[in-house]
Amino acid sequence: MSDLPTLLAECIAVVDETMDMLLSRTKDTEMRLFEAMRYSYTTGGKRLRPFLVTHSSALFSVDKNCAARVAAAVEFxxxxxxIHDDLPAMDxxxxxxxxxxxxxxFDEATAILAGDALQALAFEVLSAPETHVDPAVRIELVRKLSQAVGVNGMCGGQxxxxxxERIDELNISKITRLQYLKTSKMFTFSSVAGSIMGKGSYRSYMALHDFAQEFGLAFQITDDLLDVEADQKKLCNAIGQDAVDGKATFVSVLGVERTRAHVSLLVDNAISALEVFDELANPLREAARYFTNCTN
Amino acid sequence: MSDLPTLLAECIAVVDETMDMLLSRTKDTEMRLFEAMRYSYTTGGKRLRPFLVTHSSALFSVDKNCAARVAAAVEFxxxxxxIHDDLPAMDxxxxxxxxxxxxxxFDEATAILAGDALQALAFEVLSAPETHVDPAVRIELVRKLSQAVGVNGMCGGQxxxxxxERIDELNISKITRLQYLKTSKMFTFSSVAGSIMGKGSYRSYMALHDFAQEFGLAFQITDDLLDVEADQKKLCNAIGQDAVDGKATFVSVLGVERTRAHVSLLVDNAISALEVFDELANPLREAARYFTNCTN
Structure with a gap:
């Protein structure tokens, strides 16, 4: 089996090529919109969600072109x-x-429209016959992704x-729910996508669901930890940007050491959930350790 | 047959009740997002797109609950x-x-998120089994709606x-394409929805498609005419708000009289397209005349 960096690089190459293929070009007036959409996904990125789609699909021998299209939809x-999170009215x-x-x-109006059009494009890609021969599979993908995005998913979390910042007491339970909505729901969709496409058992679906839920949370908390550590290195402030902004995070509530221990526990749980799978699931296991700095 | 005002009122009652049923409530922190979504669709409106869904569905004896769900999705x-068009960076x-x-x-951030979540909700509603028993029908609805919204639809038009405002020469051909993308595509989706749900013939599908394309254009131009007439009544300016903003419209290019004649021609074309249908299509015919002031 290839090592993780190779697999990550392969996934980036495939998903980027697929996204370029799926975003149709135009030379008409609205070209600016295409340019803003393309600009935003070509600024790099780990393509972690596409990686989850790709390697959950591999568990069920899903056709690679189908998996690449779903991976591209998730990245769109x-x-x-x-794009919308970065807007002046947001972050x-x-x-x-x-x-x-x-x-x-570009400008704010173009950025708002580019985000809107990328959401629509994601659903357009999932609904096309090329994504899966069975319409029941495609509609299940659309349904799960729409739930991961809407009021009970990413938008609700955001x-x-x-x-x-306005809430007086944001305790661990509330922060967990926030991160669960904002990050884990998209991780979960990306990971169960393989099981949906490959018509896996309920047991395998739930294994991937539980893996992604814990991994998503661990990934988000690791991000908070990196914020704090970057600030400590700068020697300018020891509590981190989100704490400065008045946002409660795991780190601001638990402190660095207990937060690290919590991440480690979440990653252990995530990997335990995958025990129904053989070594084909190793890329998922390794990604969970790698992206949470739990490699040792 | 009931008269048009009665049918319009009936449609508003049904679609509003359906939207309330479909937007699940919460008492949690993200309640503000639900409130912004609900506020935005309860500010009134003609529910013209839901009307097209409802009465195109009636042509094919589609179950009324299914049609109401698709009508609600279109209105979401x-x-x-x-919401996004009204934002400071846009209009x-x-x-x-x-x-x-x-x-x-509310505030800008909440408005951006409410729009995003409403788009996701529309797809969530279409993809649910309650909307149609056949997954192939549901995925076709998702596909057509995503195309009507994305870069080659509403977002591209916007x-x-x-x-x-920056384009030197916006001729009739370019304005037609703009309005076609911005308005007609959603009209078209709403009108072919009945044929998709009722598994109508290709001929009936295209009849509804052509009807909606012409009606959508006529509807948008009527809106431009009303702008101009409202301004003329105010005696403060004779060229209309969009002209003041530097936007070219049919009215600014053709003048009021020739624009009215153009609308009348478009409505005639729209109604001609429906000749494959019997009097069950009368609500569609009457709506096309009523909403373009071509009743006499």
């Missing part, structure tokens, strides 16, 4: 959420992955996140 | 587009149907509209 959806981020954010490179 | 989608509208626009009643 993720890209929309990043007001001038840069994303070291490049100007979409609204800085709403809580925005409100969290 | 339409509501998302209105910067403080009011919508006489009430504060979503971002004025992008051209925003850019139109």
């Amino acid at each position: 959806m993720h890209t929309y959420s990043l 007001n981020a001038d840069t994303r992955r070291g490049k100007p954010s979409c609204h800085r490179q 709403m809580i996140d925005l409100l969290s | 989608m339409h509501t998302y587009s209105l 910067n509208a403080d009011t919508r149907r006489g009430k504060p626009s979503c971002h004025r009643q 992008m051209i509209d925003l850019l139109s």
Whole structure:
């Protein structure tokens, strides 16, 4: 079996090529919209959600072209959420992955539309016959993705996140729910996608669901930890950007050491959930350790 | 047969009740998001797109509950587009149907998220088994709606509209394409929805498609005419708000009289397209005349 960095690089190459193929070109007036959409997904990124689609699909011997299309749809959806999150009214981020954010490179109106069109494109890709021969499989993918995005998913999580500065007491239970909605729901969709496409058993579906739910949470908390550590390195503040913004995170509530222990526990749980699978699930196991700095 | 005002009122009652049923409630932190979504679709509106879904479905004896769900999905989608169009970075509208626009009643971030979540909800409703027993029908609805919304639909049209102030020459051909994308595509989806659900013939599908394409264009141009006439009544300016904004419209290019003649021609074409249907299509015919002021 290939090592993780090779598999990650392979996944990036395949999903990026697929996204380019799926975003049809135009030379007409609305070209600016295509450019903003393309700009936003070509700014790099780990393509972790596509990786989950790809390697959950491999467990069920799903056709690689079908898996690549679903992986691209997930990344289109993720890209929309990043564009809108960066807007001045939201996180007001001038840069994303070291490049100007979409609204800085283009303008706010174009960024709003690019996000909207990327969400629609994700559903368009999932619904096309090329994605899966069985319409019942395609509609199940659409249904699960729409649930992962809407009020009970990413959008709901982002709403809580925005409100969290005003909430007096954001305890561990509430922060867990926030991150579960904002991050884990998309991880979960990406991981069960393989089981849906491959018509896996209920047991295998739930194994991937539970894996992704815990991994998503661990991934998000690791992000918070990295924020704090970056700030500590800068020697300018020891509590992290989100704490400065007034946002409660696991780190601000539990402290660094207990948070690290919590991440480690979540990753153990995530990997335990995969025990129904053989070594074909190793890329998922290794990704969970790698992206949460739990490799040793 | 009931008269048009009665049918319109019936449609509003059914679709509003269905939307309330489909937008699940919560008492959790993200309640603000639900409130913004509900606020935005309860500000009134003609529910013209749901009317097209309802009465195209009646042509094929589609189950009324199924039609009501698709009608609600279309109105959720339409509501998302209105919320985002009103944003400061877009049309910067403080009011919508006489009430504060979503971002004025709540805030910009909430309005962006409410639009995003309404788009996802539209697809979630279409993909649910309750909407149609046949997954192939549901996925076709999702596919057509996603195409009507994305870069080659509403979002593309809105992008051209925003850019139109900068375009030196916006001729009738380009304005037609803009309105076709921005308005007709959603009209078209709403009208072919009945044929898709009722598994109508290709001929009936195309009849509804052609009807809606012409009606959508006529409807949008009527809106431009009303803008001009409202301004003329105010005696403060004779060329209309969009002309003031630098946007080219049919009225600014053709003048009022020739524009009226053009609308009349489009409505005739729309109604001609329906000749394959009997008097069951009368509500569609009457709506096309009524909403374009071509009743006499």
